[in-house]
Amino acid sequence: MSAVLEVSKLSKSFGGISAVDDVSFEVREGEILGIIGPNGSGKSTLFNCILGQLQPSSGEVRIDGRSIRGMRPCDLNRLGVSRTFQLLQVFPQLSVRENLILAGQEHQGSMWSRLLGPRDAGLTPAADRMIAFFRLAPVADEKAGGLSYGQQKLLDAAMAFMAGPRLVLLDEPAGGVNPTMLADLRERLRTINAEEKATFVVIEHNMEFVMSLCTRILVLAEGRIIAQGAPEAVRRNSKVIEAYFGN
């Protein structure tokens, strides 16, 4: 299995402050990698570098062997990378189904077909499948802005999967979601991972969620990797405990 995502010697500094320092890791197809670390450890900066939102100061990011230097987020999306957001970013004025169609429409056809073709770009069946999978059927035609927070989180995740991505980056998917819904979300993510062979990278603060979802964990502190491995091993690693709780 080749690496879907390859990060080599990635560094990013802002002025004199080094947010990410010489980070290297790989993610293989089908893996669910969790990235954890105390606040300020550089997780979000790392994410933004992988997603093309920030240009790294040095180092390389490769998706399926291709360097993504200089690519804009929309180019990356077309390569098969998608993401969810920490602060929800669904389109409140569009219905749930419309949001999903939007998420998928740029991945097929051309500008011309999108101009002259059908209104839904032929995506209604795919959108309906996603709605069924994430159990959003009762609100499928409602405006996304009227949904509850948990439902919007599910929609956000569904939108990330509409385009059948290779790599999905989830930014704090468990934030603000109640325990029952959390179990549901975890189960949905596991299923998609198994069925579609989608690869995930998850940033999370919720330890329990991350440990139960991920196949491998990476721990960042002060911009550097201090541990990686299976969840149980990481949990017991003394350096990790020190990073979170001090001596």
Add this chain to the structure above:
Amino acid sequence: MTDLIQLLVAGLATGAIYALVAVGFTLLWQTSQTINFAQGEFVMVPAFFVLAAMKFGGLSFPVAILVGIAASVLILGAVFKRLLVDPMIRHGVLPLVISTIALALFLKEGVKEFYGAEAQSFPALWTTTHVTIAGAVVSLQNLVIIGVAVVTIAVLQWFLGRTRTGRCMQATAQNPALARILGIRVERMILYTFLINAALVALASLLISPIYLAKFSNGETLGIVAFIAAIVGGFNQVRGAIVGGLLLGVIDNLVAAYLSTQYRGAIPLFLLIAVILFRPQGLLGRAEERSV
């Protein structure tokens, strides 16, 4: 050579006036993200306040000037902020831009209807004599203008850099949220910038009206020059506005003298386009960090 000196002085004089207007414009943008499309009209109106005070109030010129400045600071500063800017600032930049466009129209047509459409002569603050410098005959008026502008900018810079209030205003411009947390009364600081802008445009009006006469349509050209000066200099820097204004004034005068082309007016526009496309932070600015 003497011609050049004469042109340079004249250019610096007009440039100094542009600089005053551009500085006010930049201050408004920095502290409250207000793009004042009526800035040109703001320079046109104070002269008419003075003229009206003399014509309808029978006041003498010196007293009328005080009345004019006071009216400007009150109406173009405080009232403008309270009635137009405050309600709209939370709706984003565009509604405010539209409102200032409408305000420009309102002021222009208002002056035209209530005062008159013909150009009015405006008394100078000093006698129009000439002085000889390095063999060149230079208008005293130009020197006075440069002098007044220099003093004003110097006072403003001192105020912004060395007084407590001034530094609070700078803090508000750089990071309003943080300023608020630090206990700075952000609303009041923003009000001060509006008042300062009103004072600056009033001064510019008093300086420029004797030369170009007071006419309701003056706002258009003055406004565009203010925008160009501010952007070319560097939109988020007061220093940039000064440099931009002076540069435009000098270029304007030199081009008028040496290049007889109908496309005179195009040169500042090309400069504007070039700066925006290739160096959006302006000649002096740093890359804009304020964007979200």
Add this chain to the structure above:
Amino acid sequence: MSALGNSVRGIVAVAACAVLIAAPFGLKPYGIYLLSMWAVMTIAAIGLNLTLGYAGQISLAQASFVGIGAYTAAILTTHGWPFAAAFFLAAALCLAVGWLLGYPALRVQHHYLAFVTLAFTTLVFLVLRNEEWLTKGIYGISNIPRPAVFGWSTQAPRDFYFFCLGVLAVVSFAMWRLVRSPWGRAFMALRENPMRASSLGVDTRRYTLMAFAIGSSLGGLAGALYAPLVQFIEPTAFALGLSLNLLLMVIVGGSGFFFGPFLGALVSVLLPEWLRFTEGFYLIIYAAMVMVLMVYCPAGLLGLAERLLKPAAEDRSVLTQSDKDPGA
């Protein structure tokens, strides 16, 4: 939208169409001229609404595209070219110029685009004024002929009005299809949340460029109709003032609403006539009304109507989050 809202919309639409078709039979030539002007300005405003209301770009260049279109039509038709050729050439030329202008210009931030387009408009005005060999400069081009459409002469005011109305109908239909297509969805996304749209694969640069180019092309189309309507054109009609006027039309009507331009153009063209009794004051009153409207309802007249017709207050710009800890 509520059932009441829908039926109100339906009634208004039908009534409006009826009025548009019947009105010229009861009006004097000047009234018909005003209606034709409304139709032409609406086309230009529809173009600007696409650029501004749907794609979120502040353009002050629409007047220059109307000017380019008008002069293209005027120069060609006064030299014997058939109107159809001039018409489509005007649209195509403005599409190309819009695209060329937008390519570099759209890479800058929004408020800078306003200034770039402002400079562009002034430059185009200078060209129109100075290049007398082509445009006859300040003397203008007169005796612009009205076309014969499929053999039917549009010389008479009423006939030309119906021609303009026909073009407006076609443009409106095309815009309706555009807005309802996946492109329309992409436009809405990049206006509401460009970062999110980009992360979903929406090529924001390409879509804004297309919106800008199409909007400019519609400006050119409006210009090509404007020339035979007024039959005499000169450069000052296409200066910054018209750009600002069109901008006001779009915003006052309601930026981003489909019928915004129709309403905005109506206000802009008709209000001076209704306020004629106030003599010089109508512009002052217009300006004051715009400021008041912006303070109370920046979403324009249609935004105001929406607010009144919708019982459940759902602000267009606010994301509603009912609760953080949900039940499904």
